[in-house]
Amino acid sequence: MRAGQGKGSEKSALRYQEIEAWLREIILTGRPGQALPSEVEIAANFDVSRMTARQAVLNLMREGLVDRRRGAGTFIAKNPLHRREGVLLSFSEDMKRRGLKPSSIMVSGKKEIATSEDRNALGLKDPSSVIVIKRIRLADGTPLALERVALLAQCFAVLDEDLENGSLHAGLRKIGFQPTLASGWLKARLATTQEARKLDLPSKSPLLVETRVIEDQNGVAIEYTETAYAANRYVVDIKLNCAPAVIAPFSAAPIAPA
């Protein structure tokens, strides 16, 4: 019996995360529709309880990487290539999952006066400065998106990190900020002439624009990002459960706590 995680000596490898990583490997090399090991098999292989194996599989299901059918099994999702839902991925992580090599071309990175949108998103007062980072984002060497990041001024230390090959979020974690939650929205617009040139597109091409606000571990908005993807090269996937038939008719509720 080994209640808790017991080990402690190792840095942090949680059991279900190990299992997740292992399954991700299988998914990456496997074919859509292919059956994955059952919960019982996973539990036996890793010498964990079935509930722990289950947690790993459910996490992958939440990400849309696998489909599950009761009685039948767990299968690699139909189109696990372009997936994305439930989990916010940084550009780097998003590309890695799609099997592409992410990189960046730094356009600029310095302190600037915050725009009204920056101030609104980050909750700043009227005359404020923010760290603005502009990058061209590449996948396997092909320009895919233009990114403009506005960070709180106290994050200036990230400018010392390698933002061409490394991940911005990794850099933020290194200096003590833990990106944890985000709200965002998607819209479409036309590329300006300069934008089209940077992305190697015909002028007035459509862009798929993702805007998002990211908070740190304390619920403070630290990052406001606009990423403009070349629409002909990028698709955002959503995997959803259909709206419930009813919002749950309710009766005989237990006593509400204080």
Place this chain on the structure above:
Amino acid sequence: MRAGQGKGSEKSALRYQEIEAWLREIILTGRPGQALPSEVEIAANFDVSRMTARQAVLNLMREGLVDRRRGAGTFIAKNPLHRREGVLLSFSEDMKRRGLKPSSIMVSGKKEIATSEDRNALGLKDPSSVIVIKRIRLADGTPLALERVALLAQCFAVLDEDLENGSLHAGLRKIGFQPTLASGWLKARLATTQEARKLDLPSKSPLLVETRVIEDQNGVAIEYTETAYAANRYVVDIKLNCAPAVIAPFSAAPIAPA
């Protein structure tokens, strides 16, 4: 001790669903940021194990309705108003949540030869027929989107329903199909001249295009829909949890199952 769900006599009310409904009530009437009962309190109130209470709360977290902070507690999410995440909304339901009155102008609705995309999405053989419904979707009387729906031929009875004022999904449920799951994706493209005219836009305006495949209760794909929104009038919101810290460096993997 009451392993399993025990009751059986009632139709189906699962414990964690009851708890979910109860919490939804609290969330609906409460303020953002407000603390919700802890897992232990919920478990005590409903006389269930903590893991069962936990499942309910985790489901709500998956929908972005609550935020959780380890050591602190569970709280009503910051902006539970503009949601659209985790739950697939039909155009009608989506508009209602945004406080707009949805309506439609029927363009056509008849049996047609399936395109290759229709066949691919619905899993049909080469020469096949599908029911194609084309509508202009309005919000408060303003044209917002163009919709093309391809349905399995055996759904032809929906053509008798009122598709200008009523919901297509409601019609499908009436004739015995229960839309339950969907995968979809978002992309952007330019409007054709005809499309721009129908949406009252300048030609070559950008469109935000949502494509989705919907399955019935048996996992059969029954609907393939493309909805092209006027990008200047429509935004898709997403609410997400941040990606896990690492993609998990991996070593010493257990033996892979057959």
Place this chain on the structure above:
DNA sequence: ATACTTTAAATGTCTATACCAATTCTAAAG
């Protein structure tokens, strides 16, 4: 008042087990 320590509370991880529900496979019966 400020800074530190202790303590309680809350979520996170994990175990080991049980039964239910749906699916799939297999073997017996027709």
Place this chain on the structure above:
DNA sequence: CTTTAGAATTGGTATAGACATTTAAAGTAT
């Protein structure tokens, strides 16, 4: 050969605990 009944498999729900980790509050000493 087909059908059918049953067994085995697989995911879904649920229990009752244990320990870990983080946070916030209360208390204490400076």
